[in-house]
Amino acid sequence: MTSTPVQGVADERFAALRDAFQQHLDTAEELGASLAVVEHGTLVLDLWGGWADQARTTPWAADTLTNVWSISKTMTSLTALLLVDRGLLDPDEPVGTYWPEFKAAGKEGVLVRHLLNHTSGVSGWDQPVTSDDILDVPAATARLAAQAPWWPPGTLSGYHLLDYGHLVGELVLRVTGRTLGEYFRTEIAEPLGADFWLGLPASQDGRVSHVVPPPPSQLDLSQLPPESPARRTLGGPGLDASITWTRAWKAVGIGAAGGHGNARSVATVQSVLTHGGGLLSPETIDRVFAQHTDNVDLVLGVPLRFGLGYAVSNPASTPYVPEGRVAFWGGWGGSLVVNDVDRGLTFAYVMNRMSPGILGSPRSDAYLQALYGSLDA
Numbered sequence: 001m002t003s004t005p006v007q008g009v010a011d012e013r014f015a016a017l018r019d020a021f022q023q024h025l026d027t028a029e030e031l032g033a034s035l036a037v038v039e040h041g042t043l044v045l046d047l048w049g050g051w052a053d054q055a056r057t058t059p060w061a062a063d064t065l066t067n068v069w070s071i072s073k074t075m076t077s078l079t080a081l082l083l084v085d086r087g088l089l090d091p092d093e094p095v096g097t098y099w100p101e102f103k104a105a106g107k108e109g110v111l112v113r114h115l116l117n118h119t120s121g122v123s124g125w126d127q128p129v130t131s132d133d134i135l136d137v138p139a140a141t142a143r144l145a146a147q148a149p150w151w152p153p154g155t156l157s158g159y160h161l162l163d164y165g166h167l168v169g170e171l172v173l174r175v176t177g178r179t180l181g182e183y184f185r186t187e188i189a190e191p192l193g194a195d196f197w198l199g200l201p202a203s204q205d206g207r208v209s210h211v212v213p214p215p216p217s218q219l220d221l222s223q224l225p226p227e228s229p230a231r232r233t234l235g236g237p238g239l240d241a242s243i244t245w246t247r248a249w250k251a252v253g254i255g256a257a258g259g260h261g262n263a264r265s266v267a268t269v270q271s272v273l274t275h276g277g278g279l280l281s282p283e284t285i286d287r288v289f290a291q292h293t294d295n296v297d298l299v300l301g302v303p304l305r306f307g308l309g310y311a312v313s314n315p316a317s318t319p320y321v322p323e324g325r326v327a328f329w330g331g332w333g334g335s336l337v338v339n340d341v342d343r344g345l346t347f348a349y350v351m352n353r354m355s356p357g358i359l360g361s362p363r364s365d366a367y368l369q370a371l372y373g374s375l376d377a
Helices: 012-026 073-086 099-104 112-116 131-135 137-146 164-176 178-191 202-207 231-234 240-245 245-250 263-270 283-292 363-374
Strands: 007-009 032-039 042-050 326-330 336-340 345-351
Touching: 007 012, 012 032, 012 363, 032 263, 032 363, 042 073, 042 263, 073 112, 073 164, 073 263, 073 283, 073 326, 073 336, 099 137, 112 164, 131 137, 131 164, 131 245, 137 164, 178 263, 202 245, 240 245, 240 326, 263 336, 263 345, 336 363, 345 363
Parallel strands: none
Antiparallel strands: 007 042, 032 042, 032 345, 326 336, 336 345
C-alpha cells in the first residue's frame, strides 16, 4: 500500500495529533485529509496528506478542496451571527418580519432563533421532492415558505438536514439583498483570506477531491411512521454522495451541505467564534450559548443540544466534545469542526473518504482525543 507523508506544520505540543494522522494514512484508513487548529487567532497546526483520488495518482495538496457536507451549516450560521452582530437580524423576531411569505400555513410565530436551533418545524420539504428540486434554491425556498410546520415550532429540535441553508439563506437575502454565498464570500471568507466556498466557480474544479461515498446505510426509512419528521426529512430527498461530483451541485453550494473547503479554511473561518476575528463581538458569541434545546432530536434520534446556530456540548451524545462553551458540528462522513470558546481553540478535520454516520467518526474521535490529550499533558 502506497502512502504519502504528512505535510504541513504543527506546534510541537501537538505531536500526538500529527502522529495519529500519519498512522491513519499509513494504515489506509484515510485516503486524503487535512487537519487544522487555530489557537487565539493563530494557526498552530496545518496538516494535510494522502491522496485526492481513489486511484492514488494525485496527492492531496495544500490547496485541495472537497465537499464538507454539513460543516457548511456552520458557515451559514456564522453569516447569520454576523448579521445579528451588525444589528440587521434579531434572533427573537418572527421570521415573517423579514420574509413575509414565510408566515403562511401557521408559521407566524416561528422566530429567527427557531431556524438557527432547528426547532422551526420545517426540517424538510413536503413530498414529493427531488435533488434537482432543492438545487433550484429560489423555488425550493418558496416551497418551504408555503408549507405547514411538521411539529409545534419552538418546542423540540428536528435537524434541518438539507434545508437549513435555504431557510437561513433567504433571511440573508431579504436583509442584505445578496445571496448567502455572495454575502459569505465578500463579508467573511475574503476578509479572512479563507479558501472556503458556498458556490464553487468552475475555475476551481481542478482543485477538488471528490468524496468517496460511505458504505450503504442500514437505516430502513420504511420502518419509521410515514408522518414522522425523521422519515420525511431523511427521505426528502435521499441523496447519493456522488451528487457532489456534479458541476450543478458545486455551483449552487447549498448552505446546508454544499460548501467546499479544507481544514485550514474551515478553521480560519470558524475561529471567528473563538476569538472574534474582528467580525463578532463577545456579546454575539455569548448568544450562541445563552439558550439551547435539550431533547432527543426528532430527525437524528439522538440527544442533542442546539444553541444559536450550532450544537453545543452534550456528554449524553457527544462524549468526544468537551464540556463548557463549545460549539460544534460535523459533516456526513466524519468531517468535524469544534469551537472551544473557553480555550480560544478551533479544531477542523476534513477528508474525502466518508465513514457512516453524521456526528463524527472513529477517525475524528481519535484526532480530537489526541488534541485534547496534548492540551492536558
